[in-house]
Amino acid sequence: MEFQDRKSTYPGRITLRHLDKNGSVTSEETCEIVFADQPTAEGTPLNASTFNQLIADIMSKVTNVQGPKGDKGERGAQGASGTNGAYITSITVTKV
Numbered sequence: 001m002e003f004q005d006r007k008s009t010y011p012g013r014i015t016l017r018h019l020d021k022n023g024s025v026t027s028e029e030t031c032e033i034v035f036a037d038q039p040t041a042e043g044t045p046l047n048a049s050t051f052n053q054l055i056a057d058i059m060s061k062v063t064n065v066q067g068p069k070g071d072k073g074e075r076g077a078q079g080a081s082g083t084n085g086a087y088i089t090s091i092t093v094t095k096v
Helices: 048-062
Strands: 013-019 025-032
Antiparallel strands (some): 013 025
């Protein structure tokens, strides 16, 4: 799987639809999203490059580890250089 960035013709634009109480569109207007939150740190960009690098980093850590045991007790495919009998039982993601 490879992530790809979304490419839009009009970045930052949205269309607001005004609805009546029945959910029917009564009018709409095109607006532009402008962030005015004055961040103290930009943070990590959420784009294809960042996610693809994350996958590559994870895969480089688990390349030499076998997959989990299947229903019949067999081990998953072995990594390129062997595993000394280790296998993955779970992956934990911790919010920092």
